[in-house]
Amino acid sequence: MATIFYARVSTVDQNLEHQQAQAESAGFKIDRVVADHGVSGVSTRFADRPNGKRLFDILREGDTLLVRWVDRLGRNYSDVRDTIQEFMRRGVVVRTVINNLTFDGATKDPMQQAVRDALIGFLAAAAQSTAEAIKEAQRGGIALAKANESELKYKGRKPSYSRAQFDNTVALLAQSASISAVAAATGLSRQAIYRIRDERAAAEASLINWGM
Template sequence: MTKLIGYARVSTRQQSTDRQQADILAAGVRRDDLYVDHGVSGARASRPHFDRALDALEDGDTLVITTLDRLGRSTQNMLAFAEELRSRGAGLRVLNLGGGDVDTATPMGSMLFTIMAALGQMEHEIKRERVVDSITKRRNAGKDLGGRPRLITDSQIRNASRLVEGGQTAAQVARNLGMSRATYYRRSRVLGPHPEPSSGETLVSDGAN
C-alpha cells in the first residue's frame, strides 16, 4: 500500500516547525509518518530525520514537504534528491512551489520542479553577490562593518604600557591582551606617551584593528 511520508526542517532550534507540520498533516500525511529535523542547516549533506524519511520510502510512496528549500540549498543537491526518489519509484510533492501544490509524479510537476530548483539556486547566488558587494562598498568607504565590539579597555592598555616600561616586550604584552603588537602601539599612542620598540623589535603593521 502506498503512503505519504512527510518531512519538515528548521535551521535553528529557536525556529518552529509547527506551521510546516500543520500543512503536511493537512495534506494527508499521518503523524507517525512525519519526520522533523530541528536546528539542522540545509547545507548539510546528512540530516538525521531526513535520512530516516528517505529510508521509510518504498516504491509508490511520496515524500511531502512544504517548500523546496527544505531539501537543501543548491540545485545540485535538490535534483540529486529528486533523482534518488525516482530511482526508488517514489515521488516528491511540494506544497508551495510556484504558488501551488506540485507533484513530481506527473510530467508537468517534474519539469516545474527542475525549473524552480534552478531559479532558487540563482536567487541564492544573486543574494550572496549583493551581500558581498555591500560589504565591499562599506569597507572601501571606511564604514564600520559591525562585528564583535572591542573588548580591550583603555585601562588595560595603560596597564600593559606599564609592563612594557617595566621590561616586558611589547610583543609578549600584546599577545597577553589578545591583539597584535601594531594594534597595541596604536592604542597606546592615543592614550599618551608609550615605550618605543626595544632593540630587536621591528614594528610591522599587520592591519589589525
C-alpha cells in the same frame, strides 16, 4: 501507502510546527513527521543529513514525501534535482505544499517526462538562486553594519521581523511572490515587507545590530 512530511529547520527561530500546520491547513493528511534541525540546505547534502538519510530507508514504493517547498530538500541545484529523481526512481511521489506540485515516475510518455524533469531542474535552480540572494543580502547587511560600527551604540528601533521571517521574505520575493502572498506566508506587515524588498542591506544590518 504513507505520507511523510519532511521539514528542515536551519535556524532556532524557524518553526517546525508552523510548517506542519501550513501543510495540514492545505488539506494534506500527514502520517508521520521527520525533521532535521540546525542543518544548512546549502552545505549539507540531503543524503548526509541524519533524517534525510533515514528517509531513503523509511519511504517505500507508493509512499508520498511531502515538503513545504523544494528548498526544504536543499538549496543546491544538483542535490535537489538528484534527490527528487532518486525518490521517483524508487517509486516515491514527491509533493509540495506551496503550489501543490506533484512529481512521480509513473508516466512513460517522453514528452511528459521532459516537462516534469525541466520543472524539477527549474525549481532546483530557483532554490539555489534564492540561497544566493539571501547570502548576498547578509553580506550587504554586514558591510553596512561595519561601515557604521562607530555609531552602533545606538541600535535604532528593534526590527519588527525575525531572522527567519527576513530569510523567508527574501526567498519568496526571489520567487516573484506578490506582497500579499509574502504577508500571508510570513505574518509580516506590508510595510515591513516593502522595507526588506527596497532596503535589504539596511534591513539585514538592523538584524545584525540587534544580534538577530
